[in-house]
Amino acid sequence: MRALLGARARHRWIHLVIGGALLMPYFLVGSVVVGGTAHGAGSFDSFPLALVTFALALPLAAASGLVPIARPLLVLGVRALCGVDPVALADGPARSWDARLRTSAWYTLHVALGGILSGASLVLPPFTVFLIALPVFPGLRHSVYSTGGPLATDWGIALAPAAGIAMLLALAACSAAAGALLARLAPLLLGPTPVDRLAAAEQRAAELAVRNRLARELHDSVGHALSAVTLQASAARRVLDSNPEFVREALAAIEETTRRTVDELDSVLGLLRQDDDPDAPDPTTPDLAALEGLLARTGLDVGYALEGDASRLPELVSREAYRIVQEGLSNALRHGGSSPVTLQVAVREGELTITMENSLSGAEPAVRPGGGRGLRGMAERAALLGGQASAGPHDGAWRLSARLPIGGAR
Structure with missing residues (x-):
């Protein structure tokens, strides 16, 4: 539980949410492109269009990560929230194309994982509250029975709270794993290059x-x-x-x-x-x-x-x-x-x-x-x-x- 919900896991989850927030401008640009080619259908109208928009947003994020000043800003966030040894990270703007490409790769991975985890963090907690409240409130049970689906059974209603808690734990586990992955890759991609050491x-x-x-x-x-x-x-x-x-x-x-x-x-x-x-x-x-x-x-x-x-x-x-x-x-x-x-x-x-x-x-x-x-x-x-x-x-x-x-x- 400490690994899933401890202070370090929470800080890394905040870091991932920040990555999701950074993804939004690129996602909106991608949604404009998708809306112009999908005969007026928006990126939020269907899951496939959302995936296409997400795929278009990542190259835009990678291009902005090539800016030299991007590295010190990203390093600041990693040092504050990811629990990485500060000595293992580089100081100052990226001085070479090697450093810029590494920074771009890390930034793209950060916003990609952050976008996915942020979306899940927005959807799963309210749905979990609904599942926990389902056996208690008759009106909710009636609506589930009337619409059908896997929950429209007595066993489905009874197991709904456990399923909701399992979803939250799965979200916490995915967030901890994504945060650990970013923390492990940060010294490699945001660490000093030979030019920085010189x-x-x-x-x-x-x-x-x-x-x-x-x-x-x-x-x-x-x-x-x-x-x-x-x-x-x-x-x-x-x-x-x-x-x-x-x-x-x-x-x-x-x-x-x-x-x-x-x-x-x-x-x-x-x-x-x-x-x-x-x-x-x-x-x-x-x-x-x-x-x-x-x-x-x-x-x-x-x-x-x-x-x-x-x-x-x-x-x-x-x-x-x-x-x-x-x-x-x-x-x-x-x-x-x-x-x-x-x-x-x-x-x-x-x-x-x-x-x-x-x-x-x-x-x-x-x-x-x-x-x-x-x-x-x-x-x-x-x-x-x-x-x-x-x-x-x-x-x-x-x-x-x-x-x-x-x-x-x-």
């Missing part, structure tokens, strides 16, 4: 690329600023009583660092609002032109040497180079203590090279939960430009090396 994979890859870019920008900009502020605040705390002038300079540097970091954070969060082109460079993102200001705010003793003209670099290369240097300085702040740092940036024919070295403090670096993404982020930035970046111990020091191609950078 489009979904491309969209997922684009979303991951944007997320990775946001993660790199936040890690390099905010992470560096917090490391610099921590170092300066720690140094100021140690000399708070003995060197007030240094404390004032450290507080001013902290103020400037946080102000610039807020601007960079607004720039990074602006990437979330770039709907048309999420990979478009943000003009407020700093590049190598702002490198000297970055070095002055770190609180480290940095020996900086620039070879070549950095102002003629492509914007993307200059911006990514700035972030690589920024992450290198963050690592020096975290792991190198206050040891001096040497930085060499060289703009040569066809490539930009970055070399940064600092002494190792000798202390074991603290392990941060979720940390260790900076070096991978530098390598990703360089790889996206067709270059490479690496960092690690070298002759008792920590060395960062990066090479970024200039020609054809995108």
Whole structure:
């Protein structure tokens, strides 16, 4: 009884009734054609004409099912009423003729079964009420006896209620079977095609690329600023009583660092609002032109040497180079203590090279939960430009090396 009259069976029956309602416009068009060729006889005048009209309505429904927007509308109904796993169904309009043909086949089957079950649902319940009431009301028995037929006997009258209940159960069984058939065929006919899976994979890859870019920008900009502020605040705390002038300079540097970091954070969060082109460079993102200001705010003793003209670099290369240097300085702040740092940036024919070295403090670096993404982020930035970046111990020091191609950078 649960399979015939449970919540899922009822929802699928509603879905079939909707299919019958969707069939009616096509059925009316078919009835016009039948009425024009049957010398005025209507589709409702005889059962054979109704079948002909039904047969004419189905090709019209199949043609409308080829419209690309039909698939998301049908999928919405299946997800709401048929109890099908939503993951097994496709999202969005049909992108290929294969998907359109599958959608058309499912839609035609839906309206065909829905039309039949809807017609039975309209006819059988009133007839069942008549059969149940037949033994009780003498007037009904008299009319049956007078017209003849299989019910015009004492046994026919006595068994009429059981026959009516059996008809309702048969209707429920047919509805449950038709609903189960549609639910089974829905993933096959309304499921994603290879074209849909490829489009979904491309969209997922684009979303991951944007997320990775946001993660790199936040890690390099905010992470560096917090490391610099921590170092300066720690140094100021140690000399708070003995060197007030240094404390004032450290507080001013902290103020400037946080102000610039807020601007960079607004720039990074602006990437979330770039709907048309999420990979478009943000003009407020700093590049190598702002490198000297970055070095002055770190609180480290940095020996900086620039070879070549950095102002003629492509914007993307200059911006990514700035972030690589920024992450290198963050690592020096975290792991190198206050040891001096040497930085060499060289703009040569066809490539930009970055070399940064600092002494190792000798202390074991603290392990941060979720940390260790900076070096991978530098390598990703360089790889996206067709270059490479690496960092690690070298002759008792920590060395960062990066090479970024200039020609054809995108």
